[in-house]
Amino acid sequence: MNDIFAMNRADLQAFLVERGIKKFRADQILHYIYKQNVFSWHEMTLLPQGDRETLAGELPICFPVLADIQKAPDDNTVKLLLEFYDGQTVETVLMKHAYGNSVCLSSQVGCAVNCAFCASAKNGFIRNLTVGEMVLQLLAFRKYVTAGLHSVVLMGTGEPLLNYDNVLSFLRLIHEKDTFYLGYRNMTLSTSGIVPAMERLATEGLPLNLAVSLHAPNDNLRRSIMPVADTYTLKNILTACDRYFDRTGRKVTFEYILIKDLNCTLACADELRHLLGGRNILVNAIPVNDNYDVGLCRPSQKEIRRFTGYLKEHGINITLRREMGGNIQAACGQLRIKRMQKQ
Numbered sequence: 001m002n003d004i005f006a007m008n009r010a011d012l013q014a015f016l017v018e019r020g021i022k023k024f025r026a027d028q029i030l031h032y033i034y035k036q037n038v039f040s041w042h043e044m045t046l047l048p049q050g051d052r053e054t055l056a057g058e059l060p061i062c063f064p065v066l067a068d069i070q071k072a073p074d075d076n077t078v079k080l081l082l083e084f085y086d087g088q089t090v091e092t093v094l095m096k097h098a099y100g101n102s103v104c105l106s107s108q109v110g111c112a113v114n115c116a117f118c119a120s121a122k123n124g125f126i127r128n129l130t131v132g133e134m135v136l137q138l139l140a141f142r143k144y145v146t147a148g149l150h151s152v153v154l155m156g157t158g159e160p161l162l163n164y165d166n167v168l169s170f171l172r173l174i175h176e177k178d179t180f181y182l183g184y185r186n187m188t189l190s191t192s193g194i195v196p197a198m199e200r201l202a203t204e205g206l207p208l209n210l211a212v213s214l215h216a217p218n219d220n221l222r223r224s225i226m227p228v229a230d231t232y233t234l235k236n237i238l239t240a241c242d243r244y245f246d247r248t249g250r251k252v253t254f255e256y257i258l259i260k261d262l263n264c265t266l267a268c269a270d271e272l273r274h275l276l277g278g279r280n281i282l283v284n285a286i287p288v289n290d291n292y293d294v295g296l297c298r299p300s301q302k303e304i305r306r307f308t309g310y311l312k313e314h315g316i317n318i319t320l321r322r323e324m325g326g327n328i329q330a331a332c333g334q335l336r337i338k339r340m341q342k343q
């Protein structure tokens with residue numbers, strides 16, 4: 001199916017020419033969509049009436065329905081629940097930082113990876129998102145909230161490396177001048193550690209930021225919370241990360257959620273420093289978001305400080321993620337689950 005939101009300039013030009021529409025109209029159309037938030041052929045009044053009718057028939061614009069919107073009291077986090085043509089919903093979150101707006105996107109409906117702490121997989125994997133559906137998550141913020149976009153992080157629902165082709169086409173598309181013109185350095189892809197796809201990503205020649213969900217300092221503990229650890233060992237993941245750094249020059253970030261009495265003891269900190277020591281990396285510690293009923297709790301401030309302090313003392317570059325949006329259920333598929341429960 002042809003989708004205007006998956007087309008770059010060349011794709012659109014080819015589509016138009018095949019239908020007897022002048023090539024230069026592509027620039028006008030992309031300008032309407034990406035610079036003026038016009039998402040209806042009939043409002044593109046620079047186009048001749050006949051062309052508008054042809055396009056409305058052959059390339060319908062389907063904008064998702066805004067099924068829910070939540071704003072944090074300080075207005076710095078806004079979460080949208082978008083409903084696509086088949087009734088499936090995805091969440092997407094805007095975070096306003098001093099340096100600009102960052103959008104956290106979903107790459108799939110549901111998730112097959114099934115990590116114990118994550119709400120995204122609770123109703124299983126439904127389907128991949130298309131290129132256009134990822135673009136629409138960004139455009140929805142333009143339309144409903146605000147225009148500026150500084151960075152994109154693929155840390156919403158889904159495992160982006162299990163939707164590899166669409167995700168890569170999407171990232172290449174939003175890099176283009178006629179769309180969002182976003183630098184690859186302003187894009188981050190987070191993965192649970194799908195090693196063959198990480199290897200492939202390293203060969204794409206794109207300076208993307210890679211984040212890896214580590215969450216445990218050894219395979220046994222990791223297997224107890226992330227079934228994907230049965231397939232990919234930490235050793236293989238770290239080798240793939242080293243190769244990613246060698247090839248792209250981009251420092252890899254390791255996400256490490258902190259779960260009380262499980263993975264943030266001093267013994268874990270010590271194991272983690274031996275695992276990562278000597279590498280030019282960053283650890284991003286995130287207290288687990290425990291308002292979804294899975295029996296995993298966040299540690300006390302004291303425990304958090306002890307864990308991060310130990311690693312810092314031993315030369316590991318670690319930051320504690322500034323939390324945004326917890327109070328609006330901005331984390332990890334919670335809004336979608338809530339709506340499904342209501343229905």
Ligand code: SAH
Pocket residue numbers: 113115117118119154155156157158159160190191192193211212213255257286287288289290331332
């Ligand atoms: N599948 C990818 C990207 C989506 S998850 C991945 O695993 O990296 C994005 C990040 O949110 C991951 O680091 C994930 O482990 C984390 N996350 C999931 N559930 C969480 C929770 N309840 N509290 C805190 N972080 C969570």
